[in-house]
Amino acid sequence: MVPISYYLVLSAILFSLGVVGFLIKRNLITLFMSIELMLNAVNLAFVAFAWQWKSLNGQVFVFFVMVVAAAEAAVGLAIIIAVFRTRETLNVDRVNLLKL
C-alpha cells in the first residue's frame, strides 16, 4: 500500500518540473508543454485526494481540468501559430517588442 503522500510528492515534483520548463526553455511550444505538465501534476493530486477522501468529486475535477487543458491547448497553439506568422520564430526571448 503506497501512502497518499507519495503521490502528492510525485505531483509536487512534476509540478516543479513544469515550472522549471516554463521558466527556462526558449521554445514557445515546449513552454506550453510545461504548462501541460503542471496541469497533470494537479490532476494527479486531485485523483490522490479523491482516493483519500473516498470521494468521486476529485475524479470529476480531473475530467474538467482535462477539458480546460484541451481548450487552452487549442487556443494556445493557434496563438503560437499567429506569433510564428508575424515573427518567423518561436523563441520566446524574441517576443519582447513591448517593454518599458
Place this chain on the structure above:
Amino acid sequence: MIQAVDYIRVLPEIVLTLFGVAIMMVEGALPPRASRKPLGWLAFVGTLAALAATVYQAGYPGMAFFGMVRVDSFSIFFHFLIAFIAALVVLSSFEYLDAQQIRGGEYYGLILFGAVGMVLMSSAVELVLIFIALEISSISTYVLAGFRRRAPSSIESSIKYFLLGSFATAFFLYGVALIFGATGSTRIYMIAETIQGGKHSAMVFTAVALMFVGIGFKIAAAPFHVWTPDVYEGAPAPVVGLMSTAPKAAAFAVLLRIFFAAATPGWFWPVWISAALSMTLGNISALVQDNVKRLLAYSSIAHAGYLLVAFAAARDIGISAAMFYTAAYALMNVGAFAVVSHFASAGERYVTLEDYAGLGRRSPVLAATLTIFLLSLIGIPITGGFFAKFYVFSAALKSNLVWLVIIAVVNSAIAAYYYLRIIVLMYMRDAREPAPTVQNVSAPLGVALALTVAATIYLGVLPGRVLDYASRGAALLVR
C-alpha cells in the same frame, strides 16, 4: 431536482450565451467585406437583455444546480456591473473596429462569452465551476487581446497574456487541489464549515496562497502584475477597457468569496504586502511612462492595490468598500479607455502622452470627458473615485490599519502627478505638428461616454443606493 427557478438563477449566463451563439451564426451569413455593426448592435441588445435578466433574477435569491451557483445581493451586484461594462465596451467598439478595419464578428461573440464566464465567476460557489468560468473569461480575453492581427504588438500581447495566464491558472488550480485535499470539498460553504470546525493545516494556508496567485494575476496585484503593462499596451484599446475592469471585478468577487465566505485563514499579511507593493510599484512606475495605455496599466495596478487595502480591512465594511471601489474603478477606467480608443484612431498611432497635447482645444468635449475620468482616478471629490477611495481608507482605518492607510494616502498624493500630466498636456500645451486628427465621436461611443460620465458622477454625488446594495451583499457574504 432541477426546477425552473434554477434556470432563472443562471438567466444572465443563458441570455448572454444565446446572444453569443446568435452572433456567431449571423456572422457566417454576413458577406466578408461588410461592416460588423449589426452584430455589435445584437451584442449590445444581448448585454441589455442580460441586465434585464439580472434585475429579474434579483427576485429569486438562493442556490441553484445542486449548490453550484448562488444568487444573492453580492452576485447580483457583480452581475449588473459586469453586464453594464460589457454593454459599454460593445458600444465603444463599433467605431474602433471600423477604424482598424477589423471585420470579425467573433469579436462581439467573444465579449459576450467572456461576460458569461465573468458573470458566472461572481455567482459560482464551487471552486471547479469558478475555475471553468475563469478559464472562459481568460480564453476569450486572450483571443481578444490579439485581435488587431496586423500589428505584431497585439499578437505579442496575446501570447504574453496567454502564457502567463495559463501559468497563473495552473497555480490557482493547484491551490484548489490542495484545498480539496485539506477539506474534502470544493464547495465554498462546505469548506467554510470544515475550516471553522477544524484546525488550520499548512495545506490550507498554502492553498490560499496559491489561489491568491491565480486571482492576483487576474487583478494585476503585485507581484503578479508584471504582465499588465505589456499586455495593455499591445491589446486593442476597447479590449483593454474590458479586461482592465470586468475580469478584475469578477476576480475580486471570487477573492471575496474565497477569503470571506469560505473563511479561509491567514490571508491578511499577503494581502497587506500585496496591497502596499501594488500601490507603490504601480504609482511610481506610472510616473515615468510616456505611453498612455502603459500609464493606465500602471494606474490600474495601483488601483488594485487600493482595492486590496479594502480587503485587508475585512469585515462587512471592508467588503462593501471593496465592492463599491470595484464599481467606481471599473466605470471610470472603461470610460478612460473608451476615450483612448477613440483618440488612438486607425492603427493605434496616437497613444503617447505627446499626442494628447492640445486636445483640449481641438476636441473640447472629448478632453473634458477624459478629464472627468482622470479626476475620478485621482480621487477628486464629487466623482465616484473620490468616495470609493475615501470609503476604502476609512474602512481600513476602522480596522486600525494605520500604516496601510498612510501608504495609501501618500500614494494617492503621488498618483495625482501623472494623471495631472495628461490634463496639463491636453489643456496647457500646444499640439505638436502635425497634430493628430480627431474624428468626431460617433453616436454609440457618445452614448457610452455619457453613460460612464453620468455613472461616475452619480457614484460621487449619490452613492447611497449603490453602497446600500453593496453592504447588503457584504453582510450576506460574511454571514
Place this chain on the structure above:
Amino acid sequence: MFFLNHIWIIPLLPALGAALMFFFGRKLSKSAVSFFCVGLVVVAFVFSCLTVLQYTGWAAAHNHQPFEKIVYTWLGSDTSNLGYLTHSGRAADFHVDAGFLLDPLSAIWLLFVTGVGMLIHIYSIGYMAHEGGYYRFFGYMNLFMFTMLTLVLGNNYVMLFVGWEGVGLCSYLLIGFYFLKKSATNAANKAFIVNRIGDAGFLLGMFTIAWYLGSFRFTQITEVARSGRLSTGDPTITLACLLLFVGACGKSAQVPLYVWLPDAMEGPTPVSALIHAATMVTAGVYMVARSNALFVLAPEAMKTVAIIGAVTAIFAASIGLVQNDIKRVLAYSTVSQLGYMFLALGVGAFAAGVFHVFTHAFFKALLFLGAGSVIHALSSEQDMRHMGALVHKIPTTFKTMLIATLAIAGIFPFAGFFSKDEILWQAWSADNGAYRALWYIGYATAFMTAFYMFRLMYLTFWSPSRVEHEVEHHIHESPKSMTIPLIVLAFFSLFAGFLGWPHSLKGSNRFEKFLEPVFAREATQFDKSGKEAQLAAAKKEEEHANPTEYFLMILSLGAAFAGWGLAKRSYGKAAEGYTEPIAATAPPAYRVLYNKWYVDEAYDYLFTGRRKLGPVRLGAMGAGEAAWAVDANFVDGGVNGAGWTTRALAKLSVWWDTWIIDGLLVNGIAYSTRPLSWLTRMIQWGLVQWYALVMVAGILGFVLYYIFR
C-alpha cells in the same frame, strides 16, 4: 425660514452657471455669458444676505446654536448597518451627510465670499472683455464659487474637503488660464503639487479625527471636544491638529508651502483678487477656526500655528520690499497678511483672526482689482519701474487704492487698523505675554507692510512718469463695470473695521460678539446661565481697558506712519531710471534685486544643463550663496544694520523659494523618479519568463510565509 431651509441652493446657483458654460458656453455670446454667470452670483449674494438675516433671527430664538440642514445622506447609508468601532471602542456609524451648517463663522465667510465674489465677477466683465476664452473664464469662476461655497457651508470635514479639493482644482485651472504662457502652466502645476502635499496632510488629519472621535461632523466633534472627556494636550488630538494645519499651510500659503502663491499671479488679475487674495487662501484659516474646539485641546499645535504664522508674516513682507512686479508685491503681501491671521489663531484669538480675514478680503481684493485696473490702463504693463504719475490719469483707481493702502497699512480709522491692532494686542497679551516675542515680529511686519505698500503707491501714482511713450497715449480710466466694484470695495475697506471697534476705544466690538458662540470654550455657552456669565465676563474685561493697549495702538500707528514717511522719502521723486533709494544708501540691497535675477538664470542653467540631484548641485549652489554672503558682508559691513537684516531675510526667502521648494519639491519629484524608474525597468523588461520568475518569487514568498508563520 425659506432661505434657511433652502440654504443648499446657494452653492448650486454658481454650479448651474458652470454647467451652462460647460455645455453651451461656446455657443453663447459674451453678453449672454456675463448675464448668466454674473447674474447667478448676484442672486447667490442676495440669497446669502437673506439667509444670514434669517439666521440671526433664528439664532436669537435658539440660544445661538448653529443651524444645520441635512439634505441627504451622502456617504454611508440609511438602511444598512455600516457600524464600526472607533479607537476608544465606542460604536459609531459610518455616516457623512450632504449637510449644510450655518453659524456666525460660516455666515461671515458666506457673506464676504459671495459679496466680494459678486464684485469681482462684475469687474471681470470689463477686465476680460477683450480676452479669449471668455466663457471658459466665467465657467471656471462660477465653478470656483460653487466649490468655495461648499467648503464654507459644509457641515462636516468631508464636505469641507470636497470644497477644499474643488477650489484647488479651480485655482489650478485659472492660474493656467493663459495656457500658452509656459510660466502660467508651470505656476499652475506648482500650485497643484504644493497643495497636494497639504491635502494629504488634511486627509490624514481628518481620518485621524474620525478614527479617534467617531464622526466627521463639526457639531458632534465640537460637542465631544468641549465635553471635557478629552484632556488638554491629548497626543492624538495634537497630531490631528498638526496634520490639519499642514493642509492649512498648503492652502493658505504658509511657510514652508507658501511658494505657489506668488507664482499663482500668472493667472488673470480678477482671479488673483478673488482666489489668491480674498477667498480661497483664507480656507486654511477657516478650517483652523472651524476646528477651534480641537485646537484649544492641543496647545502645542496652537504654538506651532502661531510661530509659523509670525514667521510667514515677516518672511513674506521682507520679500515684498524688493519686488518690482506690482502683482508680486501684492502676492507677498497676501502671504504676509495670512501669516497675521494664523498668528492670531495660534495665540487663541480666533475672533481677531477671522476679523482680519474679513477686512483683508475687502482691501486686498480692492488692491488687486486696482492693480488690475492699473495694468489694464497701461496696456498690460506690470513692472512698477515703468509706471508713475498715474494719479490724475486714473483718478478713481487711485483714490480707491489709496483707501486700500491706508487700510492695509493699519492707519486709523481704516479697516485694517482695527483687525491688525486686535491681533497685535492679542499677541502681546495672550497667556500673560507668553507670545510676546511674536508681537515684535508682528510689529516689524507692520512697519514693512506700510513701507512696501506706500512704495507701491508712490512708484505707481505719485512719482514722475516712467511710462513708455507708446503706452502713455493709451492710458485711460477703466470702464464703469470695473470702477464701481472698486468704489464699493473702497467703501468697505473704510468702514468694515467699525464692526470690530474695540472696547478700549469705547466701541462694542460687535464682530467678536457675533462670533462668540463659535469660539466659546465651554459647552455650557449654550445654556442661558452660561451665556449670562460669559457676557458678564466680557463686560468686566471691557472695564479693564489696559493702558498698555492704548500705548501699543499708538506704537503701531507710529510704525505705519514711519513706513509711509520712509517710502515717501525714498520714492516720492523716483524719475526715469531712478535708482532704488535703498540701493543708494545700501548698495547690497540693490544687489538683492540684481541677484534675484541672477539666481533665476543660474537656476535655469543648472536645471537644463545638469540633471544630477545630489551634493554636487547643492554644493555648487551653496558655494555661490556663501560667496555672495561674504561679498555682501565686505561691501556693506553694516552701514545700515536694519537694512541688512531685512535684505538677508529677503535673500533667505528667495533662496528657500528657489532651491528648496522649486528645486527639491517640484522638480525633485521629476528627478527622483528617474532612479525609481530603474526599479520599474528592472522588473519590466519585456521577457515573459522573467515575468514568470517574478511571479514565482512572489509565490515562494507567500508560501514560505505560510509554512514558517
Place this chain on the structure above:
Amino acid sequence: MDPVATPYFFYGLSAVAVLSAVGVIMRRNPVHSAIALIFTLLSLAGLYLMLYAPFVAGVQIILYVGGIVVLFLFVIMLINIERMQREYQFNKQWLVGLLAAAALGALFVAVYVKGQSIFPQHAVRFPEQLNTQQVGKMLYVDYLLPFEIASLLLLVAIVGAVVMAKKRI
C-alpha cells in the same frame, strides 16, 4: 479484493513519469519533447489506475495522449523547427529559474510532510466496478452545470482558435 498495485508499480511508474518530464524539458527537438510528454501522461494514467480511477485513466489516454499531444505534434509539423534547434534552448536565467522551481517543489513537499497528519494511512477503497457509472452520474447530476459550462468553454476555444489561426480577419 486486494489492491492490485504494489509499491513497485508506483516506483516504476513515477520514475518513468519524472524521467520523461525531465526529457520534456531537456530535449532540443520539440518532437522529442512531445513524445516524452506522452510517456509522462501514460505513466500518470497507470498511477490513476492504481488509485482506482479507471475512468480518468481512460480519458487521460484518449483525450490527452490521443488529442492534446497530437495537436501539439500537428503544430510542430506546421512550423519550421529547423532554426529553433540551432539556437540555445535555455535562456539566461536558467540557473535562477531552476533554483526557484526547486525551492517551490521543496516547499510543496514540506507542506505535504507537515500536513501528513491529516491523512489516515488506510483509506477506504472504492468498489471499482461501479467507477464509470458513478462518475457519469456525478457529471450529469451534481456537476450538470459545470458540464454544460465546459461545453461553452470548448465553444469559446474553438472560436478563439479559429480567429487566431485565420490568416486575416
